[in-house]
Amino acid sequence: xxxxxxxxxxxxxxxxxxxxxxxxxxxxxxxxxxxxxxxxxxxxxxxxxxxxxxxxxxxxxxxxxxxxxxxxxxxxxxxxxxxxxxxxxxxxxxxxxxxxxxxxxxxxxxxxxxxxxxxxxxxxxxxxxxxxxxxxxxxxxxxxxxxxxxxxxxxxxxxxxxxxxxxxxxxxxxxxxxxxxxxxxxxxxxxxxxxxxxxxxxxxxxxxxxxxxxxxxxxxxxxxxxxxxxxxxxxxxxxxxxxxxxxxxxxxxxxxxxxxxxxxxxxxxxxxxxxxxxxxxxxxxxxxxxxxxxxxxxxxxxxxxxxxxxxxxxxxxxxxxxxxxxxxxxxxxxxxxxxxxxxxxxxxxxxxxxxxxxxxxxxxxxxxxxxxxxxxxxxxxxxxxxxxxxxxxxxxxxxxxxxxxxxxxxxxxxxxxxx
Amino acid sequence: xxxxxxxxxxxxxxxxxxxxxxxxxxxxxxxxxxxxxxxxxxxxxxxxxxxxxxxxxxxxxxxxxxxxxxxxxxxxxxxxxxxxxxxxxxxxxxxxxxxxxxxxxxxxxxxxxxxxxxxxxxxxxxxxxxxxxxxxxxxxxxxxxxxxxxxxxxxxxxxxxxxxxxxxxxxxxxxxxxxxxxxxxxxxxxxxx
Numbered sequence: 158x159x160x161x162x163x164x165x166x167x168x169x170x171x172x173x174x175x176x177x178x179x180x181x182x183x184x185x186x187x188x189x190x191x192x193x194x195x196x197x198x199x200x201x202x203x204x205x206x207x208x209x210x211x212x213x214x215x216x217x218x219x220x221x222x223x224x225x226x227x228x229x230x231x232x233x234x235x236x237x238x239x240x241x242x243x244x245x246x247x248x249x250x251x252x253x254x255x256x257x258x259x260x261x262x263x264x265x266x267x268x269x270x271x272x273x274x275x276x277x278x279x280x281x282x283x284x285x286x287x288x289x290x291x292x293x294x295x296x297x298x299x300x301x302x303x304x305x306x307x308x309x310x311x312x313x314x315x316x317x318x319x320x321x322x323x324x325x326x327x328x329x330x331x332x333x334x335x336x337x338x339x340x341x342x343x344x345x346x347x348x349x350x351x352x353x354x355x356x357x358x359x360x361x362x363x364x365x366x367x368x369x370x371x372x373x374x375x376x377x378x379x380x381x382x383x384x385x386x387x388x389x390x391x392x393x394x395x396x397x398x399x400x401x402x403x404x405x406x407x408x409x410x411x412x413x414x415x416x417x418x419x420x421x422x423x424x425x426x427x428x429x430x431x432x433x434x435x436x437x438x439x440x441x442x443x444x445x446x447x448x449x450x451x452x453x454x455x456x457x458x459x460x461x462x463x464x465x466x467x468x469x470x471x472x473x474x475x476x477x478x479x480x481x482x483x484x485x486x487x488x489x490x491x492x493x494x495x496x497x498x499x500x501x502x503x504x505x506x507x508x509x510x511x512x513x514x515x516x517x518x519x520x521x522x523x524x525x526x527x528x529x530x531x532x533x534x535x536x537x538x539x540x541x542x543x544x545x546x547x548x549x550x551x552x553x554x555x556x557x558x559x560x561x562x563x564x565x566x567x568x569x570x571x572x573x574x575x576x
Numbered sequence: 577x578x579x580x581x582x583x584x585x586x587x588x589x590x591x592x593x594x595x596x597x598x599x600x601x602x603x604x605x606x607x608x609x610x611x612x613x614x615x616x617x618x619x620x621x622x623x624x625x626x627x628x629x630x631x632x633x634x635x636x637x638x639x640x641x642x643x644x645x646x647x648x649x650x651x652x653x654x655x656x657x658x659x660x661x662x663x664x665x666x667x668x669x670x671x672x673x674x675x676x677x678x679x680x681x682x683x684x685x686x687x688x689x690x691x692x693x694x695x696x697x698x699x700x701x702x703x704x705x706x707x708x709x710x711x712x713x714x715x716x717x718x719x720x721x722x723x724x725x726x727x728x729x730x731x732x733x734x735x736x737x738x739x740x741x742x743x744x745x746x747x748x749x750x751x752x753x754x755x756x757x758x759x760x761x762x763x764x765x766x767x768x769x
Contacts, residue, residue, distance in 0.1 A: 302705045304697050305747070307662045310625040344623050552623050553744070553752040 189219050192227035198266025199227050202285040207496055207571055210241035220262040228264030231290050234569030242571030246503055248290035255294045255314040256339050263318045268335045268353045268541060272527040275539025279379035281333045281353060286575050287322030291507045293561040301555050311556055313342035315509055323417055323445035323502040324575040326457050328389055329374040332359045333382050338436065340512055348434050348514065349544040352529040354423050355385025362389040366396035366413050372449060374456060383528060386422025393449040394458060401463055402472040409476040415460055417442040425525060425543060427532040433516045433523060434545050443504035444478060446493050446574035459493040460500035496573035503568030503576060509558020519547035605769055607647060609637040611734060613763015615655035617666050621755040629664060631657035633761045637672065647674040651689060655759065664697045666759055668738060670716055689716035693740040695757050706748040710755055714740035730767040
């Protein structure tokens with residue numbers, strides 16, 4: 158059976174990058190055969206013991222990036238052609254987004270790849286399973302109060318891909334994560350941005366149950382990672398002990414004790430430092446498979462292990478998720494990577510929040526470094542093309558986006574941590 | 577402060593006691609008019625919902641006749657809409673001129689006005705939320721027909737359209753720029769002299 162591949166990067170994008178069009182198909186897409194090479198993020202996934210798909214099947218979900226290299230892209234947790242399982246999810250199928258026609262399949266790892274060019278001494282290669290897509294069409298934006306809501310209306314299409322691994326120690330120290338961010342609104346607001354976003358301070362995170370408590374863990378990769386706005390709020394052992402391991406008559410509070418919120422505060426700036434755009438989405442993960450436990454060799458505590466833990470004072474996890482994962486505690490010592498564990502990072506949502514554009518002087522195409530800074534009108538070595546509407550979208554009133562994806566579960570058969 | 581609140585209250589209380597200009601009266605006389613009807617308002621801006629909101633509308637006017645064809649005066653109008661715990665209100669305070677093109681035969685009249693326009697939207701039960709307010713100038717055009725009711729009174733169905741200049745819609749320190757208001761009134765007025 159011939160598989161239908163998902164390489165749909167418009168030929169015009171390749172044309173803009175100066176590549177030959179010999180690989181374009183009749184429907185205007187680019188075939189993988191036309192790629193000039195493989196990206197660092199291609200062919201890195203290897204199946205685990207539970208995964209039934211082969212790397213070859215996985216690699217068919219690929220797209221040629223703006224640089225002509227071949228990248229992995231979105232695929233479902235279960236391959237529809239063969240029924241095999243990949244064991245991980247990439248979120249919502251982007252082909253349903255109204256922005257998909259403009260954005261196309263998102264190349265996973267493109268900004269990481271460009272960072273290698275921009276500064277070869279500071280590579281930041283992220284794992285495959287952490288790439289998560291989310292989108293919503295025709296979102297009604299929010300205006301702060303009921304009166305404003307009765308007066309104003311702005312709708313937006315939104316598509317994003319964030320690298321948000323919630324299974325390893327990576328985010329305890331690393332604040333650089335690839336972000337593909339696309340928004341188009343009825344008031345003319347529009348931007349298409351791909352960057353390595355800097356979330357908070359490298360080498361540390363803030364405790365999710367106490368945002369004022371900074372937890373210093375170690376050295377980030379790369380060590381020269383610039384500090385950014387926002388924060389990575391990640392649960393640590395004290396959060397778990399406070400909210401998950403509870404006494405008789407109480408219920409574990411996973412919203413407070415075991416939820417991650419990666420809160421971005423990102424701007425796109427010119428070479429002179431002038432702000433062109435800014436946005437501050439919060440990427441949240443419910444029931445992640447990890448928390449920070451300094452008593453562990455690698456600092457990674459496993460959420461599923463909490464289901465079996467009883468503290469000296471008798472406190473323990475009292476939650477449906479534990480009951481369900483362990484089949485009423487009939488399954489002893491369930492591994493964090495077992496697909497039966499509900500602590501697998503498939504429950505996520507994004508708070509869109511604010512999107513500000515101050516690009517009234519144009520142009521609409523900028524080339525920035527991988528961090529979204531040093532924007533110029535012409536491309537340069539290690540630059541990424543960003544599209545920002547020529548406008549100032551300050552309406553004199555606060556406009557923010559809603560939370561999307563909260564009611565969705567992106568898991569599928571065989572999905573498990575690492576995810 | 578929204579000036580039409582006072583005018584609105586006065587207009588409501590006097591609506592049934594006054595009437596529109598009578599072209600039959602002599603120059604130099606005073607005329608008084610009061611009307612009630614339906615109003616459709618629409619707030620315009622780049623991010624405004626743009627839907628027309630319907631609500632009761634009133635007007636109150638007083639002035640002097642210049643001659644058989646023309647009369648000058650001042651008019652206050654008010655409009656109000658309560659929907660989902662949000663009250664929207666609008667008001668005008670206009671200098672108006674009435675023109676009866678054929679005063680002795682056909683009793684229709686045309687009307688023009690210019691003056692101050694105000695708009696307000698507030699939450700009914702949320703004192704912590706500042707209202708949105710809007711103050712600017714506007715122009716009104718209208719048409720009506722006069723039915724005589726005896727020597728001193730008349731009854732006049734009327735239609736007016738008011739458009740405002742653009743201004744800021746303010747909420748506390750926030751200002752939404754380039755906001756304007758249109759307001760259609762369809763009503764009936766009682767006039768005296």
